[in-house]
Amino acid sequence: MKIVVLKFGGTSVGTTDKIKNVANIVHDYIKKKYKAIVVSSAMSGVTNKLINKSKEISNNFSNSEYDVLVSSGEQVACSLIAGRLIHKGLKSRSWLAWQIPILTNGPFKYSRINKINKKKILNYLKGGGIPIITGFQGLNEDLRITTLGRGGSDASAIMLAKFFNAEKCVIYTDVQGVYTTDPNKLIKAKKIKTISYEEMLEMASLGAKVMQPISIQDARLNRVDIEVKSSFLKKKGTLITKRSNITSNKIITGITSTQNDAKVTLVGVKDKPGVAASIFKPLSKNLINVDMVVQNISANGNETDLTFTVKSEDLNRTKKIILENKKIKFRNLLFDKNVSKISIIGVGMVTTPGVTFRMFQSLANKKINIQVISTSEIKISVLIDKKNVNKALKILHKEFTLDK
Amino acid sequence: MKIVVLKFGGTSVGTTDKIKNVANIVHDYIKKKYKAIVVSSAMSGVTNKLINKSKEISNNFSNSEYDVLVSSGEQVACSLIAGRLIHKGLKSRSWLAWQIPILTNGPFKYSRINKINKKKILNYLKGGGIPIITGFQGLNEDLRITTLGRGGSDASAIMLAKFFNAEKCVIYTDVQGVYTTDPNKLIKAKKIKTISYEEMLEMASLGAKVMQPISIQDARLNRVDIEVKSSFLKKKGTLITKRSNITSNKIITGITSTQNDAKVTLVGVKDKPGVAASIFKPLSKNLINVDMVVQNISANGNETDLTFTVKSEDLNRTKKIILENKKIKFRNLLFDKNVSKISIIGVGMVTTPGVTFRMFQSLANKKINIQVISTSEIKISVLIDKKNVNKALKILHKEFTLDK
Numbered sequence: 001m002k003i004v005v006l007k008f009g010g011t012s013v014g015t016t017d018k019i020k021n022v023a024n025i026v027h028d029y030i031k032k033k034y035k036a037i038v039v040s041s042a043m044s045g046v047t048n049k050l051i052n053k054s055k056e057i058s059n060n061f062s063n064s065e066y067d068v069l070v071s072s073g074e075q076v077a078c079s080l081i082a083g084r085l086i087h088k089g090l091k092s093r094s095w096l097a098w099q100i101p102i103l104t105n106g107p108f109k110y111s112r113i114n115k116i117n118k119k120k121i122l123n124y125l126k127g128g129g130i131p132i133i134t135g136f137q138g139l140n141e142d143l144r145i146t147t148l149g150r151g152g153s154d155a156s157a158i159m160l161a162k163f164f165n166a167e168k169c170v171i172y173t174d175v176q177g178v179y180t181t182d183p184n185k186l187i188k189a190k191k192i193k194t195i196s197y198e199e200m201l202e203m204a205s206l207g208a209k210v211m212q213p214i215s216i217q218d219a220r221l222n223r224v225d226i227e228v229k230s231s232f233l234k235k236k237g238t239l240i241t242k243r244s245n246i247t248s249n250k251i252i253t254g255i256t257s258t259q260n261d262a263k264v265t266l267v268g269v270k271d272k273p274g275v276a277a278s279i280f281k282p283l284s285k286n287l288i289n290v291d292m293v294v295q296n297i298s299a300n301g302n303e304t305d306l307t308f309t310v311k312s313e314d315l316n317r318t319k320k321i322i323l324e325n326k327k328i329k330f331r332n333l334l335f336d337k338n339v340s341k342i343s344i345i346g347v348g349m350v351t352t353p354g355v356t357f358r359m360f361q362s363l364a365n366k367k368i369n370i371q372v373i374s375t376s377e378i379k380i381s382v383l384i385d386k387k388n389v390n391k392a393l394k395i396l397h398k399e400f401t402l403d404k
Numbered sequence: 405m406k407i408v409v410l411k412f413g414g415t416s417v418g419t420t421d422k423i424k425n426v427a428n429i430v431h432d433y434i435k436k437k438y439k440a441i442v443v444s445s446a447m448s449g450v451t452n453k454l455i456n457k458s459k460e461i462s463n464n465f466s467n468s469e470y471d472v473l474v475s476s477g478e479q480v481a482c483s484l485i486a487g488r489l490i491h492k493g494l495k496s497r498s499w500l501a502w503q504i505p506i507l508t509n510g511p512f513k514y515s516r517i518n519k520i521n522k523k524k525i526l527n528y529l530k531g532g533g534i535p536i537i538t539g540f541q542g543l544n545e546d547l548r549i550t551t552l553g554r555g556g557s558d559a560s561a562i563m564l565a566k567f568f569n570a571e572k573c574v575i576y577t578d579v580q581g582v583y584t585t586d587p588n589k590l591i592k593a594k595k596i597k598t599i600s601y602e603e604m605l606e607m608a609s610l611g612a613k614v615m616q617p618i619s620i621q622d623a624r625l626n627r628v629d630i631e632v633k634s635s636f637l638k639k640k641g642t643l644i645t646k647r648s649n650i651t652s653n654k655i656i657t658g659i660t661s662t663q664n665d666a667k668v669t670l671v672g673v674k675d676k677p678g679v680a681a682s683i684f685k686p687l688s689k690n691l692i693n694v695d696m697v698v699q700n701i702s703a704n705g706n707e708t709d710l711t712f713t714v715k716s717e718d719l720n721r722t723k724k725i726i727l728e729n730k731k732i733k734f735r736n737l738l739f740d741k742n743v744s745k746i747s748i749i750g751v752g753m754v755t756t757p758g759v760t761f762r763m764f765q766s767l768a769n770k771k772i773n774i775q776v777i778s779t780s781e782i783k784i785s786v787l788i789d790k791k792n793v794n795k796a797l798k799i800l801h802k803e804f805t806l807d808k
Contacts, residue, residue, distance in 0.1 A: 016457055016460035016461050017460075019461060020461070050480065053420055053480075053484060054483075054484070054487060056420035056421075057420050057423060057424070057484050057487045057488050057491065058487055058488065058490070058491035060491065061487050061491070062486070062487050062490045062491075064497065065483040065484075065486050065487040065490065065497070065498060066483075066487075068479060068482070068483035068486075068498045068500070069479075069480055069483040069484065069487070071479075072476040072477075072479045072480050072483075073476075075472060075473075075475075075476045075479070076454065076457075076473060076476050078472070079469040079470075079472035079473040080457060080458070080461050080469075080473065082466070082469050082472075083458060083461045083462055083465050083466050083469040083470075083473070084461050084462065086462070086466045086469065087461065087462035087464065087465070087466075093468065093469070094469060094472045096472070096549075098502070099547060099548075143503060144503075145500075
């Protein structure tokens, strides 16, 4: 069987007209002799409305009941898609996760799929049926409904593609694919044809909102190729696959920028072993993620300046924790929310020397000051003044020939 | 165990504030050492919105997917009620019909409960839990979701009361109980304390909208006592029970009137055997229900006038069927939509002679003409001019001392 998993996001099933369009897309695959497994999210807006109701009921709404509540949204979308396919004369039905079942473990609200019982769906596919499966949810060993957290429907699609050994897993969404950088910020941004899991993971973690990092990691671990494309336009999307499938000669695949970083500087910290740990340990305990870090070499040998970034929403808590910690000695404490992290991402940089230099030189040429730097094997991030973001994106996009 | 089944209708759970109120009602029973089994409908308006979506998808939406679609509404309401009880520090959880399971047979959209697996719920009750069960739905032998048709949540409550041998089955709704007649038409209408299944069945069939006739029939067949009461006011409601539990000395329990009857008269029909059948057979075939019938004795021995009533919405089809049927000979065909059926209902009339006379005399005293009559053991219905409805209700309500 030539199986394809087709996943539709909330905006793709946002109205009954859009659901009719989804049925047409599915029908096209059937005409091409594919066996289609369809996965759907809830109609856009529905999940948020349900969450708001739960907040009205309790400021500490039960996680197990939360899962029962929000999982109803996918049930509605799936029955409507199946209803439309039946209307078109096709054999289809909704399959709620518990009917298959899709088994999960872990806590309510943040469960993970650990097994999918294939038997019923395989029989149904063999009989010419098109199963419409509720994304985002599963069943735990107590036979209670669970949900998979943010991006959960993508996780459902990826695990279905894995268990059914699908030829393709197509994620239909409201964008045309993954872009070299945010098209809203740079008009010259280009759609990427293929991107490796690792690059996509960095892109997603650094601000590209097409998929959740956890879903990309799921795809990477399970070696599931994913095509991200628009459900509204008949255009090729972006293929997310393993590195060895990629033949691009580009050094850099994409550039991202963030909006919600904040810089913290402790001026005149005593420069002795363990001082950085004494600052970062209480932050970590409070689940505040420290991202970029730089420590200046001390001029006089016993004092140093320590700079790091946190998410803007954690800034007030960070301030409080540092000021309340009597063990930390420093002369001054500075904050800056007017910063942005610009990152260039590409597996090509592993084998290409001089990428860092080209990045820094390009920015220097435009008088853009680099405040903090962090790097990984396939990414270089720099912290710059927020007002220079668009200029930086433009110059780097050109420098690494992403315009072409 | 002292078990009580508490069923809440759509208006009783129509907002999150109303759901908080429902949780308080449930809590009151727990304080009185009851084990409460809660059954809920969908929040008011939700089911209709879902049905509208299905109509947008297809003018012939699949019945099996319809059941998946609309059953989501009760799932939402139950998770919110359970969430609120948990918030109040009580042990509670939603139980979806398939989790128990509540087993049904019959077709999708019109299934009937045939078995309830008691084990899990009994264990849960013994452990001090308050189960919140989705009304209106069940599971068929193919493990697909089914729904029970109109008034289905009442059916769920009644069957749960039966299977768990509940002491009480309380139907919480937006009215205070069953009234001697419609309080919107007669200000002197009184709440009935107790009413027999049979009387309630006639009342419901004849226009009292508190419960669906099928649910009352379910209660009667399973000997489940039902209390109908308001979820908004702390007042006693109406108990629906078997005749032998009723000590009232009233001859008549209630009076109903209809708004949607239409009268059809065939003037000058040939008076020979089989003529009535030749008229009613094609109507029956077309699922048109003929209600009251009267045939005048023919004056000259070979012609008669035949009068009957149908629902107003069936009038045009009735006309068409009669006119198209060449076998039916008559001189003239008359229609009248300005009619209403007034019924007096009471088990007391079985043992009390002269009830019919008193009814007819009261109406005659007020110059209200009776057009057609039909009777059963516990009911007398008359067809009158619609303009006289309120006058007739008032005089009959007084005649049979329902004002007291």
